[in-house]
Amino acid sequence: MRERALDLLACPACGGDLLLAYASKYEQKEVIDGQLTCKKCVREYGITGGIPRFVDLAKLESDKAETAENFGWQWTHFTQEDPRYSDQLLGWLQPVKPEFFSGKTILEGGCGKGRHTKLAAEWGAADVVGVDMGDGVESAFALTRHLPNVHIVQADIFKLPVKRAFDYAFSVGVLHHTPDPRRAFTSLVSKVKPGGHASAWVYGAENNEWITNYVDPIRTGFTSQIRQPLLYQLSKLPTLGLFLTTKLVYRPVNAISRSAASRLFYNDYLSHLASFGWREQHNIVFDHLVAPTAFYISKKEFERWWQEIGAEDVQITWHNRNSWCGFGRVA
Ligand SMILES: [Zn+2]
Secondary structure, three states: OOHHHHHOEOOOOOOOOEEEEEEEEEEOOEEEEEEEEEOOOOOEEEEEOOEEEOOOHHHOOHHHHHHHHHHHHHHHHOOOOOOOHHHHHHHHHOOOOHHHHOOOEEEEEOOOOOHHHHHHHHOOOOEEEEEEOOOHHHHHHHHHOOOOOEEEEEOOHHHOOEOOOEEEEEEEOOHHHOOOHHHHHHHHHOOEEEEEEEEEEEEEOOOOHHHHHHHHHHHHHHHOOOOHHHHHHHOHHHHHHHHHHHHHHHHHHHHHOHHHHHOOOOHHHHHHHOOOOHHHHHHHHHHHHHOOOOOOEOHHHHHHHHHHOOOEEEEEEEEOOOEEEEEEEOO
């Protein structure tokens, strides 16, 4: 943790300013081990491995702890980087462009292994705070520690340990895995300064009935319950099916005839996946099977979230015909 992060951090319990009570280990001007104390309520929060810790996984509600653990395993094992991450992120954040990040103070709700936090920093953000609840923070910290404007924090999206100090907050693929996606969204957006912006990307209810009907029972009843190393191996089988289908069917058909391709099942998404290699596809399959909680949000419901926070100039975009991207100005 760099000390400049204290300008953005706040006590998640009372909102008070935090003080670096002591640092027992420094590396390159970064606090590796130490302790933060709230100036107001005097609660204490540890810093270990360079990361301020605001969540005690042992004391967390069981559904949140399970999600944190399962995704945490994912992000400490699928640490690959892919050159398509930036295009992918821009797809989820549309209509935002890299220039938009320049000079802004940014919050990412659910940073996983930090791949988007890193991009935000590289696109010129003044400061980026990446928050995640699980062990993914260790990977995120390692991936971004050369970037002085990145601050990785372990915390709960419902109790964010930050001030209302951000120009832009975004969350991709995370809200729908929390026990209450709408409340997680409201919590994230509450940290954006008036006039700032927010983006969210969520699974759509529309067009995903086949997942909710056939994949979800397997996910909730089996794959999210087994040990992650076993799921890692088992998920190679559906990945093989996906890999061969996208490479041997979706890619060539899309290259030859757009009208024929449009008749293929789930074409927008599967043709998009066709550009990814084995490792990334395995990661995507694993990601779909590991989550203990997943909600599919209808457009109507998603629009309501934005209305409820009083957002202006809201743009909702249908992405790959299976998910929703939202962008708006926070009042
Ligand atoms: Zn406090």
